[in-house]
Amino acid sequence: MYIYLVSFENTEKRLLFAVAKNVKETFGFDVRVSWVAAPFKYAYNAQRKQYIAERVVDYLSTLNYPRLVRMLAILSSDLYAGDLEFVFGFGTKRDAVVSTFRLWSTEERLFFERVFKVVNLTLGKTFGLDYCKDHKCVMHPYFSLTDMDAKAKSFCTYCKTKLEATLSQLTL
Numbered sequence: 266m267y268i269y270l271v272s273f274e275n276t277e278k279r280l281l282f283a284v285a286k287n288v289k290e291t292f293g294f295d296v297r298v299s300w301v302a303a304p305f306k307y308a309y310n311a312q313r314k315q316y317i318a319e320r321v322v323d324y325l326s327t328l329n330y331p332r333l334v335r336m337l338a339i340l341s342s343d344l345y346a347g348d349l350e351f352v353f354g355f356g357t358k359r360d361a362v363v364s365t366f367r368l369w370s371t372e373e374r375l376f377f378e379r380v381f382k383v384v385n386l387t388l389g390k391t392f393g394l395d396y397c398k399d400h401k402c403v404m405h406p407y408f409s410l411t412d413m414d415a416k417a418k419s420f421c422t423y424c425k426t427k428l429e430a431t432l433s434q435l436t437l
């Protein structure tokens with residue numbers, strides 16, 4: 266079983282491979298990585314210059330591969346969902362999308378850490394986790410980069426236990 270990590274734009278290879286490593290370490294699945302150069306117009310709002318999260322996920326849901334656990338798209342463009350001005354990440358049961366657009370820092374380590382946090386939270390949700398009260402937990406909600414930088418990329422004991430229970434059922 267594996268998680269499919271796909272970039273629809275020219276996301277930096279180093280970042281994509283670093284995300285793949287983080288996902289493997291955090292969720293324990295193999296990760297496959299793929300690039301699709303052209304952004305798909307159906308999911309893009311040209312006026313807002315943002316991708317529409319629901320449509321990205323809709324598109325992902327049409328792609329089926331044997332033994333696929335989750336599909337995660339990484340975008341370097343901005344992303345929104347519903348009435349929200351923007352979202353960092355968005356997911357349903359199997360498919361999710363994360364935008365790196367608002368996570369940028371000139372310090373690469375910090376930039377990558379932010380992407381890992383959004384990826385872990387977004388994938389965590391697809392595995393049934395909810396927002397968490399523990400400020401250090403990656404499932405703790407955040408509304409700014411300052412909040413995001415204050416939390417860890419890992420799960421608190423409560424969320425980790427819950428996640429492991431879900432994952433162990435999946436891998437049976």
Ligand SMILES: [Zn+2]
Binds near residue numbers: 422
């Ligand atoms: Zn937690």
